[in-house]
Amino acid sequence: MIVKKALGLLTFISYFSIAPAQQVQRKVDFVNPFIGTGAAAGLPGCAFPGPTVPFGMVQLSPDTKEEIDARPCSGYDYKASTIVGFSHTHLNGTGIPDLVDVLMMPTTGEIKTNAGTEDKPGSGYRSRFSHEQETAKPGYYSVQLLDYDIKAELAATMHAGFHRYTFPEGKPWNLIIDIDHTSKKGTKVRSARIIAAQIRVIDNQTIEGYRVMTGWAKLRKVYFYARFSRPFTSTLMQEGTFTYPDKKLTTGNADIKAVVTFDKTGGREVLVKVGISAISADNAKENLDTEIKDWNFDRIVAQTEDLWEKELSKMDIEGTTEQKQIFYTCMYHAFTQPNNITDVNGDYTAGDMTIRNAGKKEIYSTFSLWDTYRAAHPLYTLTQIEKTAGFVNSMVLHHKSYGFLPIWELWGSETYCMIGNHAIPVIADAIMKDLPGIDVDEAYKAVKETSMTDHVQSPISIWEKYGYMPEDLQSQSVSITLETAYNDWCVAQLAKKLNHMDDYAYFMKRAGFYKNLYDAKTVFFRAKNSDGKWLEPFNALEYGHNGGHPFTEANAWQYLWYVPHQVKELVHLMGNEKKFGDRLDRFFTYTDTSTKVNHNASGFIGQYAHGNEPSHHVAYLYNFSDRQWKAQFYISKILNEMYSATPQCYIGNNDCGQMSAWYIFSAMGFYPVNPANSIYNIGSPVLKSAVIRLDNGRSFTVKTTNVSKANCYIQSMRLNNKPYNKSYITQADIVNGGTLEFVMGNKPSTKKLINYTEPN
Missing domain, CATH: 3.30.2080.10 (GH92 mannosidase domain)
Incomplete structure (x- = not known):
């Protein structure tokens, strides 16, 4: 029946090995978010490894494909070798794709606004990764983006995502915000087609936006409000095939993206807090301000882990x-x-x-x-x-x-x-x-x-x-x-x-x-x-x-x-x-x-x-x-x-x-x-x-x-x-x-x- 082997199995087993006997294990210690992210008998379980709270609106997780289709619909395939970025909503184990809203991807050096292809490293902003440098547990996910030497860490609350990126010295530090990320281009099963989208720079540490889609859900609206721990020194907006340096607003229905480049003063970490709402950007801001009041990333990780421990202890x-x-x-x-x-x-x-x-x-x-x-x-x-x-x-x-x-x-x-x-x-x-x-x-x-x-x-x-x-x-x-x-x-x-x-x-x-x-x-x-x-x-x-x-x-x-x-x-x-x-x-x-x-x-x-x-x-x-x-x-x-x-x-x-x-x-x-x-x-x-x-x-x-x-x-x-x-x-x-x-x-x-x- 099922074949019990996987890519990177030794690392997989090592990471989830039992702690020393003298330690009291919590229920969350046994949870393995990578379970179900691969394919058995040729069919994927369509699970995602990123953090979420019990029954939460936000599921912040890596996507390994630019066009999310039904195999897997979750956006993450364990056998993939590259990551396109980290989006804020995902489906767990469904047979039809949707969601994968508001993708963010940190990069260094030259700015690229297209994802590129998995078989051609460097052709876009996607990055190679290895399961040996990837970790997941309830409330937390991290991976080393090998093409940029960036450590990406993710956490989540009910309505918000929390990113922590540790950049290397040297090249410029960028963050791509891809509102167009969806299965729009020729896949047999479409998750969404964008009707309207917008990205707006509020100040040099705040961006908001939305996208309105039709797809599996006939009409769906997603608003976001993002706040950064340090200022960005420049912006680049993309509308279709055109790019606009230092533009503060972009609107359209295809290829709506923004890239910000950060001030590198004071440490190597950049944190991003992102509120999500189906109603308005103001509501997304209120969701964010209510649930993540400061920049303590580790506190949110511990808080979410405790929520899961409470549920699993039933x-x-x-x-x-x-x-x-x-x-x-x-x-x-x-x-x-x-x-x-x-x-x-x-x-x-x-x-x-x-x-x-x-x-x-x-x-x-x-x-x-x-x-x-x-x-x-x-x-x-x-x-x-x-x-x-x-x-x-x-x-x-x-x-x-x-x-x-x-x-x-x-x-x-x-x-x-x-x-x-x-x-x-x-x-x-x-x-x-x-x-x-x-x-x-x-x-x-x-x-x-x-x-x-x-x-x-x-x-x-x-x-x-x-x-x-x-x-x-x-x-x-x-x-x-x-x-x-x-x-x-x-x-x-x-x-x-x-x-x-x-x-x-x-x-x-x-x-x-x-x-x-x-x-x-x-x-x-x-x-x-x-x-x-x-x-x-x-x-x-x-x-x-x-x-x-x-x-x-x-x-x-x-x-x-x-x-x-x-x-x-x-x-x-x-x-x-x-x-x-x-x-x-x-x-x-x-x-x-x-x-x-x-x-x-x-x-x-x-x-x-x-x-x-x-x-x-x-x-x-x-x-x-x-x-x-x-x-x-x-x-x-x-x-x-x-x-x-x-x-x-x-x-x-x-x-x-x-x-x-x-x-x-x-x-x-x-x-x-x-x-x-x-x-x-x-x-x-x-x-x-x-x-x-x-x-x-x-x-x-x-x-x-x-x-x-x-x-x-x-x-x-x-x-x-x-x-x-x-x-x-x-x-x-x-x-x-x-x-x-x-x-x-x-x-x-x-x-x-x-x-x-x-x-x-």
């Missing part, structure tokens, strides 16, 4: 060094987003692009919901209860301004990426778990109205007319049918909790529409046209590629298992537990390379593809078969073979923490197959112990005996010191506090575990 695990590095880095990646888009004064951009004020509340965006509803958001209900309420309330506000709940929201802007409306299970899950701080009536209104509203990825009028999505009327029809049926089940359960029984009956009927696309003859969910006839020819191995095909980034094998709300009914459709188990066996062992796979599919075990989300719950479905021990076998295999403490950790895109959340849950021994029923299915723990420290002051502990790669099979379990024989635990079991104990062995146990009863 879990305490025992395992191997590698397991700790993977686990705490997964937590780090899971808590990197959703992102707070509210300025310190409460201003934010609503879904209709109006400016509103949230008071003291934080409004969140960067909702990769098709991915994160599966495990990341259930994880937040255990570790981020207050933040979860903020996420839900932000989604409800989006509904108020935009007309329906977010699908894939970026910086407050709806991108319409992926299918369905998976804010619905996130909101339903939070309310079903009685999390505080949510206006339940407003949330239910948003959920119901969204479930009755047509949009491009969920045409409800067609859904209600046909009882399925016909492929001749809606592409990706099978995937949308299955996922909409699940969302409708979530609406029904929420309606039942709130005693809206007519709504409950209505949505439960819709929740069963998936059966209308089940073909008992082929034992697959298949596409039909509006005439009710099966779409021919049918190839269960054929992949969808985001349009023009019945399946979304998957094939019929992978979507066969997407009935998380009625797994027992799926067992019944296939015949019985034995036939269900036989079908799972075929799924995990059937290999065929004759059909081209989707570029998102990777991490294969038979037809199982761990590198993409539709497969993430499937190994746990063995719990509903007559061979439950196989769930333990395959889950252990995935944990041990498809994650590693290297840049190639993730077998596919991290997808805003979903790939990480899968590891966090599964390493502890359980996972939410149905992300909205408050139930976690038992798998195969790999950690010696894990403690979840809950907001209510209690803790839930998992302990294992005899656990190892070979000892992946559960021999017995105890919950709160009593024998336990169920294939699941509940949210209540966890939040009430207690201890779940596993005794592991190297041979399967034939003891049948009891499955939960699915709510109607």
